[in-house]
Amino acid sequence: MPPLPRGAAVVDLGCAPGAWLQVLVDQLGSEARLVGVDLVPVPELAGPVTLLELDITAPDAPARIAKALGRPADAVLSDTAPKLSGIPDVDRAAGDELCEAALRIAQELLVPRGTLVVKGFPGPESDRFRARLRARFDRVSELRPEAKRSTSKEFYWLACSGAPSGRGQRRRSRRGTRA
Numbered sequence: 001m002p003p004l005p006r007g008a009a010v011v012d013l014g015c016a017p018g019a020w021l022q023v024l025v026d027q028l029g030s031e032a033r034l035v036g037v038d039l040v041p042v043p044e045l046a047g048p049v050t051l052l053e054l055d056i057t058a059p060d061a062p063a064r065i066a067k068a069l070g071r072p073a074d075a076v077l078s079d080t081a082p083k084l085s086g087i088p089d090v091d092r093a094a095g096d097e098l099c100e101a102a103l104r105i106a107q108e109l110l111v112p113r114g115t116l117v118v119k120g121f122p123g124p125e126s127d128r129f130r131a132r133l134r135a136r137f138d139r140v141s142e143l144r145p146e147a148k149r150s151t152s153k154e155f156y157w158l159a160c161s162g163a164p165s166g167r168g169q170r171r172r173s174r175r176g177t178r179a
């Protein structure tokens with residue numbers, strides 16, 4: 001997880017059973033705002049946490065999360081993973097859909113310099129998703145958790161300094177025109 005300032009507002013997508021949320025509560029303090037979202041119920045946590053039982057791919061997910069958070073998000077974290085069917089194409093498509101949903105939520109909720117962390121799913125869509133992240137964030141990298149076995153393919157996208165490129169480019173091109 002990237003270092004986040006105390007008091008940060010953070011959305012944790014796919015938060016059950018709550019391990020990341022517990023770390024966030026411990027690190028960010030009582031002034032933080034945390035919203036945990038999952039398809040399944042999560043045991044109540046002490047601290048500044050609101051829990052939503054919600055499918056992150058639902059059309060109203062960004063609005064419901066924004067309402068629960070009550071202010072723009074400093075970070076959106078997604079550890080969502082689909083229930084595996086055992087059919088590779090189906091499972092890859094489900095993983096890609098979760099990545100897209102996390103990006104959509106980040107685009108709607110993040111502060112201009114906010115951070116997005118998304119569990120990645122290796123496959124043909126991976127390069128396209130990286131390109132979509134690069135179009136919207138200044139820096140995009142892949143993180144492989146040290147705790148995972150070296151054979152694990154699990155990784156996370158880390159996208160930060162996330163001025164949406166549209167806004168940043170408009171600002172830059174206006175300056176360019178004047179100069």
Ligand SMILES: C[S@@+](CC[C@H](N)C(=O)[O-])C[C@H]1O[C@@H](n2cnc3c(N)ncnc32)[C@H](O)[C@@H]1O
Nearest residue numbers: 014016017018019020038039055056079080081
């Ligand atoms: C690997 S677990 C997350 C573990 C969690 N980060 C923690 O710290 O305890 C993945 C979670 O993604 C959730 N998930 C999968 N699809 C989802 C969806 N469409 N919307 C919300 N949560 C989803 C699953 O229910 C599961 O709890």
